[in-house]
Amino acid sequence: MSDSPISIDQHTLSEEDQSSETKQLLTNTAHHRPLRSFVIRAGRLTTSQKEALDKYWVDYVIEQTKQLLDPEQVFGRKAPLVVEIGFGMGDSLAEMAMANPDKDYIGIEVHRPGVGKLLNTIAVNEITNLRIYCHDAVEILRDCIADHSLAGVQIFFPDPWHKKKHHKRRLIQPAFVEKLTAKLQPGGFIHLATDWQHYAEHMLEVMQANPALHNTAGADTWASHTGRPETKFERRGHRLGHGVWDLVYTFNPPQP
Ligand SMILES: C[S@@+](CC[C@H](N)C(=O)[O-])C[C@H]1O[C@@H](n2cnc3c(N)ncnc32)[C@H](O)[C@@H]1O
Numbered sequence: 001m002s003d004s005p006i007s008i009d010q011h012t013l014s015e016e017d018q019s020s021e022t023k024q025l026l027t028n029t030a031h032h033r034p035l036r037s038f039v040i041r042a043g044r045l046t047t048s049q050k051e052a053l054d055k056y057w058v059d060y061v062i063e064q065t066k067q068l069l070d071p072e073q074v075f076g077r078k079a080p081l082v083v084e085i086g087f088g089m090g091d092s093l094a095e096m097a098m099a100n101p102d103k104d105y106i107g108i109e110v111h112r113p114g115v116g117k118l119l120n121t122i123a124v125n126e127i128t129n130l131r132i133y134c135h136d137a138v139e140i141l142r143d144c145i146a147d148h149s150l151a152g153v154q155i156f157f158p159d160p161w162h163k164k165k166h167h168k169r170r171l172i173q174p175a176f177v178e179k180l181t182a183k184l185q186p187g188g189f190i191h192l193a194t195d196w197q198h199y200a201e202h203m204l205e206v207m208q209a210n211p212a213l214h215n216t217a218g219a220d221t222w223a224s225h226t227g228r229p230e231t232k233f234e235r236r237g238h239r240l241g242h243g244v245w246d247l248v249y250t251f252n253p254p255q256p
Pocket of ligand 1: 088136159232
C-alpha cells in the first residue's frame with residue numbers, strides 16, 4: 001500500500017514540469033490505493049436485518065479501532081480462537097460456534113445485510129462464543145489480531161474474481177497467506193474452500209509454496225469430509241452444478 005504523501009522537489013522543476021510531474025504522481029498514488037478483495041454491494045437490508053443491526057450491534061460487534069483484540073476480555077474466558085473471513089449470511093459460522101462451545105469465534109464481514117442476519121441468529125440462539133467485526137479483514141488482521149494468537153482461520157468460498165484482470169483482488173495470495181500464518185499458534189489451521197476449480201488450483205499452489213504450512217490431506221491433495229456445515233454460497237454452487245474443493249493446512253513453525 002502506498003498512500004504516502006507526495007513530495008517533489010519544487011526547486012528543480014519548471015512550472016510546466018511541476019504540473020505534469022504532480023499529475024503523474026497523483027495518478028500513481030491513485031493506482032497504489034489498496035486493492036480490495038470486495039466491493040460493497042448496495043444490497044437492501046430486510047427489516048429484521050436492520051432491526052438486528054440497531055439492537056444487537058453494541059452487544060456482538062467489536063468496533064474496529066487500531067487496538068489489538070483482547071479475546072479474554074471479549075469472551076470472559078481463555079479458549080481456542082478461530083477467525084472466519086467473509087462469513088456471508090453467517091449461518092454456517094453460527095452452526096459451527098454452537099457445535100463447538102469450547103472454542104471462541106470471530107467472524108469478519110463487510111456486507112451489512114449478512115452482519116444483520118448473523119446478529120439475529122446470535123441473539124435468537126443466545127450464542128455466547130461468537131463476535132463480529134464489520135470491516136475489511138485485511139485491516140482487522142493487520143491492526144487487531146495479535147501474532148501467534150489464533151487456533152485457526154477459515155475462509156469459505158472467497159469471491160473468486162473470475163476475470164483474469166481481477167485475479168489480483170483474490171484474497172488468497174502469497175503475501176496474505178504469510179500474514180495469516182503469522183497470526184497462527186503452532187499447530188493452528190487454515191481451512192479454505194471454493195467452488196471454482198481455477199481458484200482451487202491457485203490456492204493449492206499458494207499454500208504449497210509456504211514452507212511453514214502442511215497439507216493435512218497430503219501433498220497435491222484436497223481435503224475431504226472436513227465436517228464443516230454447508231454455506232449459502234456453496235448451496236448456490238451446487239444448484240449450478242459446481243464442484244467443491246476444501247484445503248486444510250496446519251502451521252508448523254520452522255525449527256530454529
Ligand atoms: C462469495 S461470498 C461467500 C460467503 C460465505 N462464506 C458463504 O460461503 O456463503 C464472499 C464474502 O466475503 C466477503 N469479503 C470479501 N473480502 C472481504 C474482506 N477483505 N473482509 C471482509 N469480508 C470480505 C464478501 O463481502 C462476501 O460476503
